[in-house]
Amino acid sequence: MNTFNCMFGWILLLGVLMSPVSCQDEESVISVCQEEDNDLRVDCLLEPKPNYHTDYEFSMSKGQKETIISTNISGIMPEPKFRHNTIVTELEPYGFRLIIMSFTITENTTFICKVTKLQRTLFVELESIQPCSATSVFLLGYPWLSLLVPLCIIHL
Incomplete structure (x- = not known):
């Protein structure tokens, strides 16, 4: 029984150490990557303020010019070249993912x-x-899965 308690303690410690830190610095909040099919993906993991309607806006800037890519804010229109080739999905527990189809910087x-x-x-x-x-991306969406990794190691 003592061995079991010791093993459980190590598993718990490893699981905690492997879990992502839940702080929102610049790099963990927004990420940009290129998908295999040449789509550009932008993940924005900003937690919205409570008691507000959740508005989003994705844009990009090259030099001094800011170009709106996609938004759900009334009265603001995205750049015409992005109107029909973008998809925005809501992420759990919060955040948004923008996909710009067939786009590279x-x-x-x-x-x-x-x-x-x-x-x-x-x-x-x-x-x-x-x-x-x-x-x-899978582990980002389901951070609790990292707690199972130590269990897999023990079974090896």
């Missing part, structure tokens, strides 16, 4: 995400854009 670009009066930006260098990883 051609120069250094700043992506801007606004959710209910909160704003975050991410500067992306042309050479540094990463491919999207299905595994990291």
Whole structure:
């Protein structure tokens, strides 16, 4: 029984250490990656303010010009070239994912995400854009799964 308690303690400790830290710094709130089918994905994990209607706006800036890509804010229109090739989905427990179909950046670009009066930006260098990883997206959506990893290690 004592061995079981010790093993349970180690599993719990490993699970906690492997869990993502729940703080919202610039890099964990907004991410940009290129999907295999050449779509560009922007994830914005801003937690909206309570008691507000959840508005979102995705835009990008190259130099001094800001271009609106997609929004649900009344009275604001996205750039015409983005009106029919973008999809925005709501993420759980909060946040939004923008997919720009068949789109790649051609120069250094700043992506801007606004959710209910909160704003975050991410500067992306042309050479540094990463491919999207299905595994990291899966674990991002279900962080509790990282707690199961130590159990798998013990069974090996």
